[in-house]
Amino acid sequence: MINFLFLLLLLGASASCFKLPQKFIMKGEVSCESPFQEVGGRCMYVDILNKGTWSVMRNHCKSLGGDLVxxxxxxxYAALIRHIHGNGFPIDYYWIGATDEGHEGLWVWIDQEPVQMGTPYWANCGCDNDQMPTGGTAQNCALLDAHFHLYFNDGTCSQEANVICEQ
Incomplete structure (x- = not known):
């Protein structure tokens, strides 16, 4: 079947002339509105052009019809990292939708679901292999950290970073 489709395309035939099986028409299992793309079965947008604080970038995601990922x-998570590397996006800091602001040490997603702590999500660092987050009351917003191979880390909410939004 695939060889037949390829031959038709080589001959200049349009897919709209033929009734093709749905699996050949749709990529992935979800349909995402621009600028969101399907990543791991979800609609995400990795914004490499804009930077801002955690709250500014959350509002940016909301203006696009989504929220922080x-x-x-x-x-x-693995699919997202492959997406970032596979598309040549910069290895930078990216805000994600987790915080412990207002309840130090209790990390929750923006929908108040608890964040899984430790491996495989949070970075390790230092001679003692300290598990993040270790920023205390000064660092209350989560990001994918460029210095830790895009593992989670806690950052100062007022620092500027890129963002990953989800619809």
Missing amino acids: KLNDGEV
Whole structure:
């Protein structure tokens, strides 16, 4: 079947002339509105052009019809990292939708679901291999950290970073 479709395309035939099986027409399992793309079965937008504080970038995501990304699934998280690397996006800091602001040490997603702590999400660092987050009351917003291979880290909410939005 695939060889037949390829031959038709080489001959200049349009797919709209033929009734093709749905699996050949749709990419992925979800339909995403621009600028969002399907990543790991979800609609995400990795914004490499804009930077701002955690709250500014959350509002930016909302203006696009989404919110900060919730990475509560290891397979989705891995798919996102592959998406970033595979598209040549810069290895930078990216805000995600987790915070412990107002309840130090209790990390929750923007929908108030608890964030899984430790491996495989949070970075390790230093000679003692300290597990993040370790920023105390000064660092209350989560980001994917460029210095830790895009593992989670806690950052100062007022610092500027890129953002990953989810619809």
